[in-house]
Amino acid sequence: MHSVALRMAGALRDDVRPGDAVAILAADPGLIAPAVQGVWLSGGSVTMLHQPTPRTDLGHWAQDTLRVLSMIGARLVLLGPPFDQLSGLLSENAIEHRLLAELDGEPPAGPVEVGEDATALLQLTSGSTADPKAVRITHGNLHSNMRGMVTAAELDAERDVAVSWLPLFHDMGMVGCLTVPMAIGMEAVKVTPADFLARPLLWPELISRHRGTVTAAPNFAYAVVGRRMERADEGQFDLSTLRFTLNGAEPIDPAAARAFTDAGARFGLDPDCMVCAFGMAESTLAVSFAPLGCGIEVDTIDAGALEEQRRAVPVDAGEERARRFALLGRPLPGLEVDVVDDAGKRLGEREVGRLRIRGDAVTPGYLTVDGPLATQDEQGWLDTGDEGYLVDGQVVICGRRKDVIIMGGRNIYPVDIERAACEVDGVRPGNAAAVRQEAGTRRERFAVVLESKLADDEAAVKALRKEVAARVVDAVGVRPSAVVVLRPGTLPKTPSGKLRRAATAELVPAD
Incomplete structure (x- = not known):
């Protein structure tokens, strides 16, 4: 892998200067691994772009990705299958890009030297495609x-x-x-x-x-x-x-x-x-x-x-x-x-x-659409x-x-509600979310949003709602204001699979 990385670094010699941000979008780990090392050998930093899933709206994803590339000041994007087809979109937006499969040059004499405070990784945070933010990880952070x-x-x-x-x-x-x-x-x-x-x-x-x-x-x-x-x-x-x-x-x-x-x-x-x-x-x-x-x-x-x-x-x-x-x-x-x-x-x-x-591994700050932000x-x-x-x-x-639900002076943690909901037969394990609802003129409330294969069976959904509400009451002593049952695969999640609570809360019907 190192020999492949050296040849990739050789091919990048004229495209990457020390400190340049290079984004990578590919699926095959066998291509990504030497590309990451090749960028580091060239003195650049790496940003792994979030990959669209079968459920992703490609139009929205493309616009979000362009915002990310602008935010990090990407000098270059490296594309690998199955994302080679995005070459045209990048060209239309004047973004330089290369295909990973074509990166094959004469290996450099040695790695480009950079300081420990230089950026090694720009790690996009969960939900960053909606509101771009990248954690800046230095070589010193990474080594520590x-x-x-x-x-x-x-x-x-x-x-x-x-x-x-x-x-x-x-x-x-x-x-x-x-x-x-x-x-x-x-x-x-x-x-x-x-x-x-x-x-x-x-x-x-x-x-x-x-x-x-x-x-x-x-x-x-x-x-x-x-x-x-x-x-x-x-x-x-x-x-x-x-x-x-x-x-x-x-x-x-x-x-x-x-x-x-x-x-x-x-x-x-x-x-x-x-x-x-x-x-x-x-x-x-x-x-x-x-x-x-x-x-x-x-x-x-x-x-x-x-x-x-x-x-x-x-x-x-x-x-x-x-x-x-x-x-x-x-x-x-x-x-x-x-x-x-x-x-x-x-x-x-x-x-x-x-x-x-x-400590030494803690990031010095974020990159945001509004500029750098200290942490x-x-x-x-x-x-x-x-x-x-x-x-x-x-x-x-x-x-x-930010997710704690405060009711009657008590701090109720969503994870307790979610575990109770997932104990009910018919609820997809790990696919329940407890979300705080805007109180307005009423006291604090919360709803449970979950996935189930029974979502299209009206009678089964009614029974499921009743059982989930009862199990939540047993667990935390408070009844949810609503239990929303969705088809499998519809709970909003980040590209890394974490629940997006704010987006989930929008799925609860208004009173």
């Missing part, structure tokens, strides 16, 4: 976070094999499952998200075939594959080589994660191989990893104290109003995490507040936008602060 992950995960290039289907326009796919293996010379097996979505069991098949030791995915993927593996034939997979199975990028449901490890046990999966993690693009990728070999550790706390006192008070798992949160480990080397109240006062252990991060305060702290707490030095995330 990679070093921290290699240490925390105990990665060994001679022993480990990474298997991934994650999108390369998302930080976990791009940094964790491509750049880290590329940097340390570790074997990596990659397919596309479309390959996985078409056949989820391809993932354990690849782990079995290539003796994979390391993999990573959001919680929803473990839920999907766990259910499929429960029905798989005896001996169909060999997961005995997996030692590091990272769960991150979205709220972790301990029950779904355990269902995956339980289903994998009969195929040799070590139940303690799952590592729950906290990360974000603003920290390059990873903030914290749970300890290796400990499996899924859960903190069970009193819901009332959490919602009314903003404290995480431990209770027995059997308590009626118990909440269970995954422990996400201690900060990686080079990073700090603390918790503060709204006035910026640092809080103690098990006190719930705003999570902040600081850190005077002391170097970045507000993550999450609510959470610390226990024994480990991070716990309760939810996104």
Whole structure:
């Protein structure tokens, strides 16, 4: 791959100057990987453009993509199949572009030298196609976070094999499952998200075939594959080589994660191989990893104290109003995490507040359509936008602060509502969203929007709404103002698969 990257860098010699932003739009990881390295060898920065899906309006996508290219000041766009057909659109808008398949030149004598503060990646954030924003990751940020992950995960290039289907326009796919293996010379097996979505069991098949030791995915993927593996034939997979199975990028449901490890046990999966993690693009990728070999550790706390006192008070798992949160480990080397109240006062252990991060992996700022935007305060702290707490030095995330539903003085977290809804038969796992509704002259309200294969059966939908409402009342003590049932594949999501709550809220009918 490195030899291909060198020839690509040679072909880019006259097109890329040090500091230039280069965008890449392609599907094949085998083309993308050397292209990324080739751009870095040329002294440029990389931006992975979001790929349109079969449900994407191509007209809107094209206009959004042009806004992104303008925002980052893209010097060049590199196109690979199946996006070569967009060449005409770029030409019409006077945007320089090259086809990846044609990048073949004389290798340069060496890489173009750039400083550690130079931009390595411009990582488009979730939802950035609607309101473009890119996290600026420097070479120093990237090196620091990679070093921290290699240490925390105990990665060994001679022993480990990474298997991934994650999108390369998302930080976990791009940094964790491509750049880290590329940097340390570790074997990596990659397919596309479309390959996985078409056949989820391809993932354990690849782990079995290539003796994979390391993999990573959001919680929803473990839920999907766990259910499929429960029905798989005896001996169909060999997961005995997996030692590091990272769960991150979205709220972790301990029950779904355990269902995956339980289903994998009969195929040799070590139940303690799952590592729950906290990360974000603003920290390059990873903030914290749970300890290796400990499996899924859960903190069970009193819901009332959490919602009314903003404290995480431990209770027995059997308590009626118990909440269970995954422990996400201690900060990686080079990073700090603390918790503060709204006035910026640092809080103690098990006190719930705003999570902040600081360290060498934290981005210095964003690029936006209105220009650069700093991310850190005077002391170097970045507000993550999450609510959470610390226990024994480990991070716990309760939810996104902007999504918290406040009712009767209680802070209700959407994830609790969504988990309850997904426990109902007929609701697609991982496809329920709790959204706050504009209160106006009325008290705060929320609705549940979900997907179900029963969406076209009027009687079944009526029963489903009733059961979901009852299950939510049992879980959080409050009834949703509405339960909206949609066909599969219609919940608004970001290109990396996360729920778009603001867009989802617009699907709730007005009173």
